Amino acid sequence: xxxxxxxxxxxxxxxxxxxxxxxxxxxxxxxxxxxxxxxxxxxxxxxxxxxxxxxxxxxxxxxxxxxxxxxxxxxxxxxxxxxxxxxxxxxxxxxxxxxxxxxxxxxxxxxxxxxxxxxxxxxxxxxxxxxxxxxxxxxxxxxxxxxxxxxxxxxxxxxxxxxxxxxxxxxxxxxxxxxxxxxxxxxxxxxxxxxxxxxxxxxxxxxxxxxxxxxxxxxxxxxxxxxxxxxxxxxxxxxxxxxxxxxxxxxxxxxxxxxxxxxxxxxxxxxxxxxxxxxxxxxxxxxxxxxxxxxxxxxxxxxxxxxxxxxxxxxxxxxxxxxxxxxxxxxxxxxxxxxxxx
Amino acid sequence: xxxxxxxxxxxxxxxxxxxxxxxxxxxxxxxxxxxxxxxxxxxxxxxxxxxxxxxxxxxxxxxxxxxxxxxxxxxxxxxxxxxxxxxxxxxxxxxxxxxxxxxxxxxxxxxxxxxxxxxxxxxxxxxxxxxxxxxxxxxxxxxxxxxxxxxxxxxxxxxxxxxxxxxxxxxxxxxxxxxxxxxxxxxxxxxxxxxxxxxxxxxxxxxxxxxxxxxxxxxxxxxxxxxxxxxxxxxxxxxxxxxxxxxxxxxxxxxxxxxxxxxxxxxxxxxxxxxxxxxxxxxxxxxxxxxxxxxxxxxxxxxxxxxxxxxxxxxxxxxxxxxxxxxxxxxxxxxxxxxxxx
Numbered sequence: 001x002x003x004x005x006x007x008x009x010x011x012x013x014x015x016x017x018x019x020x021x022x023x024x025x026x027x028x029x030x031x032x033x034x035x036x037x038x039x040x041x042x043x044x045x046x047x048x049x050x051x052x053x054x055x056x057x058x059x060x061x062x063x064x065x066x067x068x069x070x071x072x073x074x075x076x077x078x079x080x081x082x083x084x085x086x087x088x089x090x091x092x093x094x095x096x097x098x099x100x101x102x103x104x105x106x107x108x109x110x111x112x113x114x115x116x117x118x119x120x121x122x123x124x125x126x127x128x129x130x131x132x133x134x135x136x137x138x139x140x141x142x143x144x145x146x147x148x149x150x151x152x153x154x155x156x157x158x159x160x161x162x163x164x165x166x167x168x169x170x171x172x173x174x175x176x177x178x179x180x181x182x183x184x185x186x187x188x189x190x191x192x193x194x195x196x197x198x199x200x201x202x203x204x205x206x207x208x209x210x211x212x213x214x215x216x217x218x219x220x221x222x223x224x225x226x227x228x229x230x231x232x233x234x235x236x237x238x239x240x241x242x243x244x245x246x247x248x249x250x251x252x253x254x255x256x257x258x259x260x261x262x263x264x265x266x267x268x269x270x271x272x273x274x275x276x277x278x279x280x281x282x283x284x285x286x287x288x289x290x291x292x293x294x295x296x297x298x299x300x301x302x303x304x305x306x307x308x309x310x311x312x313x314x315x316x317x318x319x320x321x322x323x324x325x326x327x328x329x330x331x332x333x334x335x336x337x338x339x340x341x342x
Numbered sequence: 343x344x345x346x347x348x349x350x351x352x353x354x355x356x357x358x359x360x361x362x363x364x365x366x367x368x369x370x371x372x373x374x375x376x377x378x379x380x381x382x383x384x385x386x387x388x389x390x391x392x393x394x395x396x397x398x399x400x401x402x403x404x405x406x407x408x409x410x411x412x413x414x415x416x417x418x419x420x421x422x423x424x425x426x427x428x429x430x431x432x433x434x435x436x437x438x439x440x441x442x443x444x445x446x447x448x449x450x451x452x453x454x455x456x457x458x459x460x461x462x463x464x465x466x467x468x469x470x471x472x473x474x475x476x477x478x479x480x481x482x483x484x485x486x487x488x489x490x491x492x493x494x495x496x497x498x499x500x501x502x503x504x505x506x507x508x509x510x511x512x513x514x515x516x517x518x519x520x521x522x523x524x525x526x527x528x529x530x531x532x533x534x535x536x537x538x539x540x541x542x543x544x545x546x547x548x549x550x551x552x553x554x555x556x557x558x559x560x561x562x563x564x565x566x567x568x569x570x571x572x573x574x575x576x577x578x579x580x581x582x583x584x585x586x587x588x589x590x591x592x593x594x595x596x597x598x599x600x601x602x603x604x605x606x607x608x609x610x611x612x613x614x615x616x617x618x619x620x621x622x623x624x625x626x627x628x629x630x631x632x633x634x635x636x637x638x639x640x641x642x643x644x645x646x647x648x649x650x651x652x653x654x655x656x657x658x659x660x661x662x663x664x665x666x667x668x669x670x671x672x673x674x675x676x677x678x679x680x681x682x683x684x
Contacts, residue, residue, distance in 0.1 A: 060477055
């Protein structure tokens, strides 16, 4: 069932500038970079910071896949931007700006876009990451929000997945698994009672699914201290395994050392099998990194000074794969080690 | 109807690396830039060319909106890349690379992705625009292909929409309206007979809709000679009006001087009302530019040397709006001056 341009055109007669007005009203206020030309050109032009490499990443969210169609529109916007900021942070890069491509169904409620734009503007300001340009389309089937983000590191300074060495310390920021549990709660509210969570714990978990906290504040510290890093989007187990594979190493993680929130601890106490969702569920948007032993403490302190908890969870080995061990030495076997779209 | 991550996860058990394998198989061969790290990292890192500004643009195509779901997958890939290359060309920028975000339905035929990737690889090589990174998602509802492209111009050298002055020559590349007529033919094959087109003419028009020809070859000439330019995606009339609005000028275009292909001339001879579709239909991906009178001939010659026809179609005025006049002085009034998604 095709619905090509001219057919839409017939459904939207007369007003040639509705799309331009939409952009001017909702998105121009975010385009504070002079090279965005107030979004009144085909492209942005930016002078890269001297001596820097550009760090480029892209990630998108689709309604019904990465978020629920009835999620608050400002949270959808924030999530779309923050998952890209999370990539930049894990790579040690400072944000420079972003491009936005949105596809919106015709039957979107009138208030959706203003709230979406407000959330995006607040985050763009908060993280110092202005809108540089974009593309706005009608999408008959789903809300799609794709962002391409640009950051900068000193030349050659991007923190890669590759670079971990046997003997390095494996560290993780924040707490792991909250978003995965939050998603389970979002789909089955009754689980909160089964897991014996109070309202604050439940809200903590669903909030962590709704709104990632990119670790932008420690990008610089990671760049100076980490040998390799990755942001956790597809689950700690799978993403650490990716880092290990590219680095040609293995990792031993002590399950008991993986940092959990009070809510996640309560849930896993009530239902121990949840540890798999916690370690493999994804959407954490924390950072897991490999750090030379003598750099762990400086990194931990700088992260703490920036308000980010950094926990030692294991050790890089000369083996392969990411292994998660209980205190008795037994290894967890995951049915689904990592999120994959395919 | 939400279908969040964990639900998909349940439908795709066990194989953690199917997404990684898909990327490695189909997209790694396109990631020839060393800063793409063989797509085995979260982000790309590129050292911008010294003394250059980065030119950034993003544009996407959605099945059922910008292309037909049964269009050849290699053509879908080429179109997605080329509409971005067209933006870079009109801005005078040389391509550096691109980021790709694709959303694919689960029921896509097995051969779709290999052909898509092959078309994309051939174009990436042909235009010297390597894949730098990307994002691959399952999209339940439509095929979505978003590209963010990077180019470079000498510092301050981007050709803007703003800059046209009264007295400038208005020029257009190639031929106008073919893609709009091609889309009409794609939707109503019987029109070819009504328009008295032979098979070659019909194929020319449908081919121009299917496969844009970005004017990459004249980017450098535009940068040196044009005062303002825009690529024609939403129709000559509307896009020239945008250039005029931002430049604070008007434009007078002689309809008889607008370059038409033999096929378009035949169609409009048979059905004169098609001139509106030709001038407003969009998807031309030609360039319309304002050029100082003494720069027109050098630009025309350099474009010709690069294999691109450049035609004088009118004059920039001190007025406002883009006006299209017949030889008798009467002005065309368009029911729908420009394509708009909203």
